[in-house]
Amino acid sequence: MSPVSMSYLGIPGYVIFWVLFALAVGLLLRRLYQLWRYMSLGQTVGGFGHLVKRVLSTIVSVLGQWCQLKNLTARNRASLGHVFMAWGFFIYIPFYLIFIIIGGGFGLSETLEHTSFFFYYAWVMDIAAPFIMLGALWAIIRRYVIRPPRLKGEQSFEALVILVTVLIHPLTHLFKEATGIALGYAPVGLGANLPPISEALSNIFAGASPAAIEAANTAFFWAHWGFVLFVLVFIAYSRYLHMIASMFNVLLQSPPPKGALRPIDLEKAESFGASKVTDFSWKQLLDLYSCVIYGQCQEVCPATASGKALNPKNLIDDLKIHLLAEGPTLVKGGEPAKAMIGEVITEDVIWACTTCRACQEACPVAVEHVEKIIDMRRSLVMEQASIPETAEGALRSIEDRGHPWRGTTLSRTDWAEGLDIKTLAEDSDIDILFWVGCTGALEERSTKISQATAKLLKSAGVNFGILGAEESCCGEPARRLGNEYLFQMQAEKNIELLKNYGVKRIVTACPHGYHTLKNEYPQFGGNFEVIHHTQLIAQLLKEGKLKIAKGRGELVTYHDACYLGRYNDIYQPPRRIVKSIPEIKMVEMGRNREDSFCCGGGGGHMWLEEHEGRRINELRTEQAMDTGAQTVVTACPFCLQMFDDGIKTKEAEEKLKVMDIAELLAAQIGE
Ligand code: SF4
Ligand code: SF4
Numbered sequence: 001m002s003p004v005s006m007s008y009l010g011i012p013g014y015v016i017f018w019v020l021f022a023l024a025v026g027l028l029l030r031r032l033y034q035l036w037r038y039m040s041l042g043q044t045v046g047g048f049g050h051l052v053k054r055v056l057s058t059i060v061s062v063l064g065q066w067c068q069l070k071n072l073t074a075r076n077r078a079s080l081g082h083v084f085m086a087w088g089f090f091i092y093i094p095f096y097l098i099f100i101i102i103g104g105g106f107g108l109s110e111t112l113e114h115t116s117f118f119f120y121y122a123w124v125m126d127i128a129a130p131f132i133m134l135g136a137l138w139a140i141i142r143r144y145v146i147r148p149p150r151l152k153g154e155q156s157f158e159a160l161v162i163l164v165t166v167l168i169h170p171l172t173h174l175f176k177e178a179t180g181i182a183l184g185y186a187p188v189g190l191g192a193n194l195p196p197i198s199e200a201l202s203n204i205f206a207g208a209s210p211a212a213i214e215a216a217n218t219a220f221f222w223a224h225w226g227f228v229l230f231v232l233v234f235i236a237y238s239r240y241l242h243m244i245a246s247m248f249n250v251l252l253q254s255p256p257p258k259g260a261l262r263p264i265d266l267e268k269a270e271s272f273g274a275s276k277v278t279d280f281s282w283k284q285l286l287d288l289y290s291c292v293i294y295g296q297c298q299e300v301c302p303a304t305a306s307g308k309a310l311n312p313k314n315l316i317d318d319l320k321i322h323l324l325a326e327g328p329t330l331v332k333g334g335e336p337a338k339a340m341i342g343e344v345i346t347e348d349v350i351w352a353c354t355t356c357r358a359c360q361e362a363c364p365v366a367v368e369h370v371e372k373i374i375d376m377r378r379s380l381v382m383e384q385a386s387i388p389e390t391a392e393g394a395l396r397s398i399e400d401r402g403h404p405w406r407g408t409t410l411s412r413t414d415w416a417e418g419l420d421i422k423t424l425a426e427d428s429d430i431d432i433l434f435w436v437g438c439t440g441a442l443e444e445r446s447t448k449i450s451q452a453t454a455k456l457l458k459s460a461g462v463n464f465g466i467l468g469a470e471e472s473c474c475g476e477p478a479r480r481l482g483n484e485y486l487f488q489m490q491a492e493k494n495i496e497l498l499k500n501y502g503v504k505r506i507v508t509a510c511p512h513g514y515h516t517l518k519n520e521y522p523q524f525g526g527n528f529e530v531i532h533h534t535q536l537i538a539q540l541l542k543e544g545k546l547k548i549a550k551g552r553g554e555l556v557t558y559h560d561a562c563y564l565g566r567y568n569d570i571y572q573p574p575r576r577i578v579k580s581i582p583e584i585k586m587v588e589m590g591r592n593r594e595d596s597f598c599c600g601g602g603g604g605h606m607w608l609e610e611h612e613g614r615r616i617n618e619l620r621t622e623q624a625m626d627t628g629a630q631t632v633v634t635a636c637p638f639c640l641q642m643f644d645d646g647i648k649t650k651e652a653e654e655k656l657k658v659m660d661i662a663e664l665l666a667a668q669i670g671e
Contacts, residue, residue: 307613
């Protein structure tokens with residue numbers, strides 16, 4: 001007899017089952033309603049189109065566990081344990097739903113158990129059980145015995161409870177089935193072989209009396225369901241909330257293009273950025289519920305690695321703890337007891353981010369750290385006028401001179417002297433505009449990149465021109481430093497100028513300008529075809545328009561700039577260019593492509609001092625030196641400067657030099 005069909009002290013089993021079930025679901029719904037109300041305090045946000053695409057990518061990411069598998073590297077094998085546990089849950093959950101919906105409590109499951117569907121399902125659950133247990137065991141060993149740096153301070157009782165539950169829960173299933181088989185309740189289905197693990201375990205009970213086996217079966221049944229209902233409630237009240245929230249978070253992640261910051265409607269907005277947790281959008285608050293707290297983000301963060309106050313995992317966790325603590329007051333319209341900026345998240349944390357996006361790329365549940373940090377910067381800069389002095393100087397320079405390099409003695413066209421490059425004011429009949437960018441035009445070392453790029457374009461016979469003195473900062477530093485007002489002013493001015501000249505195509509050697517012009521100017525009606533110089537040069541090489549005159553017997557390594565790689569998925573063109581040079585040898589750094597380590601120059605950090613810990617550019621320079629390469633090749637003027645500084649600080653000029661990819665190729669091209 002099924003345990004739910006029995007009576008316990010005169011109470012029918014199904015009554016006990018449904019009472020426990022109703023209690024668990026009641027507690028779960030109560031908590032979910034509470035969380036929903038806190039989340040609803042967030043600002044409205046749209047842009048959730050392309051539903052079919054979103055659903056498909058959520059299936060691949062969450063159900064297929066691509067979110068964890070993508071992080072599976074030699075450096076990180078722990079994701080596999082999570083994959084086992086998650087897949088196991090996805091197999092077990094439908095069974096529970098079937099059991100409950102079809103009426104487990106009313107004994108209908110016995111009918112169900114005699115179908116071929118159930119027979120096969122029992123097999124799958126049987127095989128899945130040891131994998132779930134293996135995943136949980138591995139997680140317990142890592143967290144409580146091995147204790148890698150990523151899990152420092154994560155040995156909570158809460159974590160142990162959930163992992164032990166995950167470990168024992170499939171075991172109770174196996175013994176429930178094994179005792180059932182021993183009693184002859186086995187799923188008959190097609191009459192073929194029984195689920196192998198349960199069948200093997202059933203041998204333990206050979207020789208025991210039917211009454212003893214029946215008692216064991218009943219105990220395992222209730223223990224199993226006890227764990228299921230406990231987990232159902234516990235996850236909603238614990239830090240394991242991600243088991244519910246993360247699927248929705250992946251489904252509702254920001255629409256492409258990647259890393260394009262949401263604009264503020266400056267005319268309508270009553271406040272700028274986020275000074276309170278309720279200034280975040282509801283989606284940003286859903287992010288907080290979704291965090292798995294395993295710290296894949298902190299492992300890749302250059303700020304954390306270099307000893308800064310910022311740790312992206314702690315940032316998200318601290319915001320979640322703050323929301324949950326203040327939630328009851330906030331829903332009643334009260335004021336939070338703690339100031340989010342200052343008491344929960346310090347200004348040092350907010351300014352330490354290079355916006356490199358490594359955290360987001362690594363995050364298995366699509367938590368978006370960067371936009372929250374920028375929102376807090378917006379509040380600091382636009383509402384509280386609180387900004388580090390050096391950054392303030394750069395912003396003022398953009399406002400006054402149209403560029404952030406306030407000490408420069410160069411004009412926007414000095415670099416082009418003698419190169420016979422036309423400006424659009426002289427002749428706007430061009431195929432492509434070379435957007436030089438403030439750094440390429442005004443920072444002395446970077447002007448060499450502009451000269452090399454122009455040399456390559458000329459050599460390939462490209463009909464291009466520049467804006468010259470009319471070019472103004474694209475606004476990227478202003479946006480990343482939190483001054484949305486200044487960014488929008490720059491964007492609108494530039495878009496108008498580009499439209500007036502009828503510009504259709506733009507090439508730039510700066511990934512920051514590239515990202516801004518390509519992915520953020522469309523927010524203000526600026527729709528241009530924007531390409532990075534690595535893409536254009538690779539194309540010109542492919543078409544045979546650039547002729548390489550001499551080889552270069554040298555070992556080089558290539559550094560993926562964050563705004564080119566992680567933001568825009570441009571990984572292959574620069575590598576193709578390097579490999580097109582005869583005799584050159586290329587070696588990859590340990591951290592490359594999506595996993596590249598930031599040079600330390602993004603997010604406005606060209607104009608921010610690093611006070612705490614080590615300098616990020618020195619860490620990256622050391623990684624380049626570890627390869628034994630003689631040259632580190634970059635494709636971003638910020639990266640070039642960062643390596644240049646790093647090499648000088650390490651006094652490694654004899655061992656390593658840095659070149660932009662355009663410089664590298666231009667040196668090998670015949671006149
Ligand atoms: S964007 Fe980069 S620096 Fe900022 S928190 Fe993420 S990993 Fe760290
Ligand atoms: S933010 Fe993402 S990567 Fe970081 S701890 Fe949370 S789930 Fe993990």
